[in-house]
Amino acid sequence: xxxxxxxxxxxxxxxxxxxxxxxxxxxxxxxxxxxxxxxxxxxxxxxxxxxxxxxxxxxxxxxxxxxxxxxxxxxxxxxxxxxxxxxxxxxxxxxxxxxxxxxxxxxxxxxxxxxxxxxxxxxxxxxxxxxxxxxxxxxxxxxxxxxxxxxxxxxxxxxxxxxxxxxxxxxxxxxxxxxxxxxxxxxxxxxxxxxxxxxxxxxxxxxxxxxxxxxxxxxxxxxxxxxxxxxxxxxxxxxxxxxxxxxxxxxxxxxxxxxxxxxxxxxxxxxxxxxxxxxxxxxxxxxxxxxxxxxxxxxxxxxxxxxxxxxxxxxxxxxxxxxxxxxxxxxxxxxxxxxxxxxxxxxxxxxxxxxxxxxxxxxxxxxxxxxxxxxxxxxxxxxxxxxxxxxxxxxxxxxxxxxxxxxxxxxxxxxxxxxxxxxxxxxxxxxxxxxxxxxxxxxxxxxxxxxxxxxxxxxxxxxxxxxxxxxxxxxxxxxxxxxxxxxxxxxxxxxxxxxxxxxxxxxxxxxxxxxxxxxxxxxxxxxxxxxxxxxx
Amino acid sequence: xxxxxxxxxxxxxxxxxxxxxxxxxxxxxxxxxxxxxxxxxxxxxxxxxxxxxxxxxxxxxxxxxxxxxxxxxxxxxxxxxxxxxxxxxxxxxxxxxxxxxxxxxxxxxxxxxxxxxxxxxxxxxxxxxxxxxxxxxxxxxxxxxxxxxxxxxxxxxxxxxxxxxxxxxxxxxxxxxxxxxxxxxxxxxxxxxxxxxxxxxxxxxxxxxxxxxxxxxxxxxxxxxxxxxxxxxxxxxxxxxxxxxxxxxxxxxxxxxxxxxxxxxxxxxxxxxxxxxxxxxxxxxxxxxxxxxxxxxxxxxxxxxxxxxxxxxxxxxxxxxxxxxxxxxxxxxxxxxxxxxxxxxxxxxxxxxxxxxxxxxxxx
Numbered sequence: 065x066x067x068x069x070x071x072x073x074x075x076x077x078x079x080x081x082x083x084x085x086x087x088x089x090x091x092x093x094x095x096x097x098x099x100x101x102x103x104x105x106x107x108x109x110x111x112x113x114x115x116x117x118x119x120x121x122x123x124x125x126x127x128x129x130x131x132x133x134x135x136x137x138x139x140x141x142x143x144x145x146x147x148x149x150x151x152x153x154x155x156x157x158x159x160x161x162x163x164x165x166x167x168x169x170x171x172x173x174x175x176x177x178x179x180x181x182x183x184x185x186x187x188x189x190x191x192x193x194x195x196x197x198x199x200x201x202x203x204x205x206x207x208x209x210x211x212x213x214x215x216x217x218x219x220x221x222x223x224x225x226x227x228x229x230x231x232x233x234x235x236x237x238x239x240x241x242x243x244x245x246x247x248x249x250x251x252x253x254x255x256x257x258x259x260x261x262x263x264x265x266x267x268x269x270x271x272x273x274x275x276x277x278x279x280x281x282x283x284x285x286x287x288x289x290x291x292x293x294x295x296x297x298x299x300x301x302x303x304x305x306x307x308x309x310x311x312x313x314x315x316x317x318x319x320x321x322x323x324x325x326x327x328x329x330x331x332x333x334x335x336x337x338x339x340x341x342x343x344x345x346x347x348x349x350x351x352x353x354x355x356x357x358x359x360x361x362x363x364x365x366x367x368x369x370x371x372x373x374x375x376x377x378x379x380x381x382x383x384x385x386x387x388x389x390x391x392x393x394x395x396x397x398x399x400x401x402x403x404x405x406x407x408x409x410x411x412x413x414x415x416x417x418x419x420x421x422x423x424x425x426x427x428x429x430x431x432x433x434x435x436x437x438x439x440x441x442x443x444x445x446x447x448x449x450x451x452x453x454x455x456x457x458x459x460x461x462x463x464x465x466x467x468x469x470x471x472x473x474x475x476x477x478x479x480x481x482x483x484x485x486x487x488x489x490x491x492x493x494x495x496x497x498x499x500x501x502x503x504x505x506x507x508x509x510x511x512x513x514x515x516x517x518x519x520x521x522x523x524x525x526x527x528x529x530x531x532x533x534x535x536x537x538x539x540x541x542x543x544x545x546x547x548x549x550x551x552x553x554x555x556x557x558x559x560x561x562x563x564x565x566x567x568x569x570x571x572x573x574x575x576x577x578x579x580x581x582x583x584x585x586x587x588x589x590x591x592x593x594x595x596x597x598x599x600x
Numbered sequence: 601x602x603x604x605x606x607x608x609x610x611x612x613x614x615x616x617x618x619x620x621x622x623x624x625x626x627x628x629x630x631x632x633x634x635x636x637x638x639x640x641x642x643x644x645x646x647x648x649x650x651x652x653x654x655x656x657x658x659x660x661x662x663x664x665x666x667x668x669x670x671x672x673x674x675x676x677x678x679x680x681x682x683x684x685x686x687x688x689x690x691x692x693x694x695x696x697x698x699x700x701x702x703x704x705x706x707x708x709x710x711x712x713x714x715x716x717x718x719x720x721x722x723x724x725x726x727x728x729x730x731x732x733x734x735x736x737x738x739x740x741x742x743x744x745x746x747x748x749x750x751x752x753x754x755x756x757x758x759x760x761x762x763x764x765x766x767x768x769x770x771x772x773x774x775x776x777x778x779x780x781x782x783x784x785x786x787x788x789x790x791x792x793x794x795x796x797x798x799x800x801x802x803x804x805x806x807x808x809x810x811x812x813x814x815x816x817x818x819x820x821x822x823x824x825x826x827x828x829x830x831x832x833x834x835x836x837x838x839x840x841x842x843x844x845x846x847x848x849x850x851x852x853x854x855x856x857x858x859x860x861x862x863x864x865x866x867x868x869x870x871x872x873x874x875x876x877x878x879x880x881x882x883x884x885x886x887x888x889x890x891x892x893x894x895x896x897x898x899x900x901x902x903x904x905x906x907x908x909x910x911x912x913x914x915x916x917x918x919x920x921x922x923x924x925x926x927x928x929x930x931x932x933x934x935x936x937x938x939x940x941x942x943x944x945x946x947x948x949x950x951x952x953x954x955x956x957x958x959x960x961x962x963x964x
Contacts, residue, residue: 403709403710404709404869406866406869407866407867407869407870515710515713515721516709516710517709517869517870517872517873518705518709518710518718518721518876521873521876522721522722522725525725525728525729525880526725526728526729528740528743528744529728529729529732529736529740532732532736532739532740532743533732533736533739540739542739542743545742545743546610546739546740546742546743547607547609547610547738547739547742548609548610548742
């Protein structure tokens, strides 16, 4: 149903496309042609750009240094000053001298401008846009067109180690805020002509560049089309981060669970592309989106594929356990201590009861107080200036932890439960999945506090139903566990050795199933008999 | 875009969970004492014959579900009335299971909570699942299956490891002849649980036509029947035929008897959760069947029917004032006199009409 509706909408929006674009750029609407007169070009620019102090027009009207008067215009800070000086130099000196009068100046300039990336601009709108994109606009008197020269520069952050998803083994470089650096990083990893990028400009004011990356022949063309058309549907003022795009195009609009994965690791994106996923790169943020993804990708770290498969499997089990601990431990503690004491072994029960005797609050309130305290400390840890960091850990650990127990306000067991839950939450490699768990934990705690195990189950079943109903671009969210798929199970909890993962995941990389030649086995399986002979 | 459709495996898993469902709550074939397993086997085989009947109906006209079949072959008016009767039957079955769930909760986990509140929460949770439609139910069953398998598997393992099952409770075989064994099996055990697969005539047609369907469904049915017979007999082997016969929830009592080290003493609270899952699957399936029926008759969307039907199920489940009355109605009246009409008579009638009206069948 929803899909049909969506498709209808998409189809309509595709037809409306030209209109949408026009609306997007309504602020720079203008006539289609530009006047050959330098003065009128400059007048147009000045009218559009106003008196912004970073907008610079350099006009050279002295014809003795060149054949024609010309002007260049750019935005300060977006271009490389050194290259600009070179350009100016050549325009004014040698370049001008070599001009011969009998050639059409338009062709001559276009051919001879000493730069690599040159766009011919033939409308007022494009003139303004190319300046805003950070190009230098070269306008020559008497030439109908203008030339947009790309000498992008200015200060940008360099390639650094990703901070949000660190690994022990694996590449240490992360995406940056610059989209061309990011696409280059993917190119460097996948040197194939099949890797394609499709660009879109979104955001009426921000004019953010968005690149959709996929590998032709592996990615499902329908998914690519769907991603592109959903991006085309976006009509908004601004895109400042990939999170905007994620919220606009994800399937479960009201879901706490993410259906699009974000990462700042180029190797994770490259791995995804090779499985048949589609990546969405957004200019201005190192976080790149990949889709379609299932629940289990959020438990996987890219490191799993670099470490040995047995260790990777073990780590995945640990992460699964942590997922459930982070979701359920406080609620199970509340349920057992308030409703089902008989479930606990007697000695443990006595120990717990002795502790709880001196605490004034019921278990639910106690847990809520501690959980909220922890959330506050955590939020403070993110926001506060680095220099006060140690102070927070002292306050958090000593004052709120130990002192609260000694004062008899909370029980020691509760501190253990809350701390372990918090630590477990950090094990999850994807922050947005961890956030979903964090939110649902509170709901489950309430249910456990009011109805015990029955309440926990009454909370878990709707969560499960919700997960079962979610889809990410047509792929069921709980795939391959349910609907069960034996082939995809090779990369869920158990990470099969690489030589065993011969095919791409079903429903994602269906187009080009085979990842390795079917009869290739590991070296040891291929080895001849005498290699295996133990007596040798 | 990929379009995911319901798979046979999901349907088969749902059928087995549905069959195990609430059945393990009670001791079945208690009248046959230590020969309950023979009664159960007779019941299971009769159920298998009924399932074959349903599969024949499905294979004759695979494009329509139970309600559409009645409307097609019995005419609009009579067909709609019969379909409505089936909706009522499914609703009643759902309400019985809901009450079971409520009583189980009140007895084990929440002794002080009012029954109405428990039922309300349970029907809300189940209704929420039904709202998503059959595909989500099948996917959920696929996820819940490993949990149920592990739960029951551990139970059987612990019983055999701790040696609390007394094999001599098998004896004497057929102490009083075939009489009590037979009367325990038919019609009680056919009506509940083995004949209830009738419901799946609503779901079969959701699966894209597949050669495997018949075989997979039969295998799933047989596996769940064997599991049921084993679990049922284990209750007798652990508790003895007399105690098992008078116990309200014999399986929970078995769980309480198990003691593996000092840590795993009272796992019955945890095991109740597994019983909940079975009960939930059963309520959800009947509920969904009824909702689909109403949708077929009125062509008003499923999600609109969910709430009024949920309220009806809730009210119906409160019909019996006491648990004793509820159990008496369930295990003596409806099982013997009412359910066979729906599980045997009406489907058989449908089959006959389908065979007679060949032309109609070819209309597709």
